Amino acid sequence: MFRATRAEVRLSKIRNNMVKIRHTLPETVKLMAVVKADGYGHGDAEAARMAEQAGADVLAVAYLNEALRLRSKGITLPILILTPIYPQEIMFALEHDLMLTVTSAEWFKEMRAYRHHSCGKPLKVHVKLDTGLGRLGMKTREEWEELVPWLKADDVIVDGFYTHFATAGKEDTTFMKRQYSRFLDMMGWCEDSGVHVNLYHCAGSAAALRFPELAMDMVRIGAAMFGFYPERLVSSVRLEPALSLYSSLMQVKLLRKGECIGYDNSYQAKEDEWIGTVPIGYADGWSQSLQGTEMLVNGQRVPVVGKICMDQLMVRLPGPCEPGTEVALIGAQGEDCITFAELAAHLGSVPQEISTAISSRVTRIYKE
Numbered sequence: 001m002f003r004a005t006r007a008e009v010r011l012s013k014i015r016n017n018m019v020k021i022r023h024t025l026p027e028t029v030k031l032m033a034v035v036k037a038d039g040y041g042h043g044d045a046e047a048a049r050m051a052e053q054a055g056a057d058v059l060a061v062a063y064l065n066e067a068l069r070l071r072s073k074g075i076t077l078p079i080l081i082l083t084p085i086y087p088q089e090i091m092f093a094l095e096h097d098l099m100l101t102v103t104s105a106e107w108f109k110e111m112r113a114y115r116h117h118s119c120g121k122p123l124k125v126h127v128k129l130d131t132g133l134g135r136l137g138m139k140t141r142e143e144w145e146e147l148v149p150w151l152k153a154d155d156v157i158v159d160g161f162y163t164h165f166a167t168a169g170k171e172d173t174t175f176m177k178r179q180y181s182r183f184l185d186m187m188g189w190c191e192d193s194g195v196h197v198n199l200y201h202c203a204g205s206a207a208a209l210r211f212p213e214l215a216m217d218m219v220r221i222g223a224a225m226f227g228f229y230p231e232r233l234v235s236s237v238r239l240e241p242a243l244s245l246y247s248s249l250m251q252v253k254l255l256r257k258g259e260c261i262g263y264d265n266s267y268q269a270k271e272d273e274w275i276g277t278v279p280i281g282y283a284d285g286w287s288q289s290l291q292g293t294e295m296l297v298n299g300q301r302v303p304v305v306g307k308i309c310m311d312q313l314m315v316r317l318p319g320p321c322e323p324g325t326e327v328a329l330i331g332a333q334g335e336d337c338i339t340f341a342e343l344a345a346h347l348g349s350v351p352q353e354i355s356t357a358i359s360s361r362v363t364r365i366y367k368e
């Protein structure tokens with residue numbers, strides 16, 4: 001079935017980005033590829049395969065169903081689930097060889113009732129610490145002391161101990177340094193308690209690229225694999241986005257001066273104007289908040305005018321154009337390029353919000 005609106009994913013870019021990142025880090029540092037949210041919208045298994053080819057040691061996803069989906073697609077690398085799963089779901093994790101994030105003794109207590117020992121496999125966990133993001137993790141020594149007996153059980157392997165930074169992409173490093181030093185203190189808890197931990201890790205993309213000295217035993221790379229990183233603050237590598245988004249004009253019409261288009265008459269022509277309809281809307285993940293951004297038609301920038309509809313939107317063209325003319329929504333056309341960065345700036349958000357929002361209605365076309 002043909003639809004003009006399609007996302008093109010260049011697999012070699014994902015692989016090359018990961019290879020470049022690998023080279024900025026000491027060789028002993030392990031590489032975890034974070035492919036949650038369908039590989040930041042690029043395809044989970046496709047991204048996982050490219051990461052593996054580039055030397056990734058481990059994968060991570062946010063939720064259990066994402067991990068199961070990767071397994072069902074034949075992905076065999078170890079997978080860490082970054083959000084605690086429900087204790088009731090423990091057997092899925094054991095059967096599919098998944099590593100779990102734990103943040104409390106309570107979880108272990110509840111989980112016991114659901115764990116069948118017949119499978120005989122040890123449970124691999126990564127303990128998550130909250131050093132200032134305030135999202136998930138243990139904060140206090142008391143919480144840790146309660147967890148210790150559970151971690152020391154024969155059938156539990158503490159594969160990791162980790163935290164996540166709140167401000168790694170910000171120029172000011174004060175808060176990040178505070179989180180880092182808090183984490184170093186917490187690492188001391190493991191030694192004091194005699195809990196053996198395989199891997200300590202704290203850095204996501206921005207921290208790993210800006211401060212390789214914070215890499216510890218492993219870095220968790222998501223955004224940067226897809227070319228999203230704080231370019232201004234990173235001089236060691238140049239990464240490239242892998243996804244571009246194209247469509248084509250469905251209909252072109254002349255709008256007379258004073259006529260309105262769009263829901264709620266949201267745009268009124270100031271003079272006679274050529275308007276093109278593009279078959280993409282907010283149900284494809286092209287948010288109404290992107291009204292006022294630009295696209296490329298024949299290599300020229302054209303503004304999105306009027307409210308973005310569920311399935312279509314309108315652009316103001318410099319003149320008459322053939323229906324079927326290609327429209328670049330993200331990526332290059334002619335000499336110009338619409339970047340994730342400019343769209344994200346318009347939204348007051350980050351590039352990965354745009355790539356993850358592109359819905360399943362938009363076919364991903366994979367190219368080497």
Ligand SMILES: *Cc1c(COP(=O)(O)O)cnc(C)c1O
Nearest residue numbers: 034082164204205220221222223
């Ligand atoms: C999503 C996530 C990452 C990856 O972050 P990027 O900035 O995309 O590299 C790393 N760690 C945790 C805990 C995450 O949730």
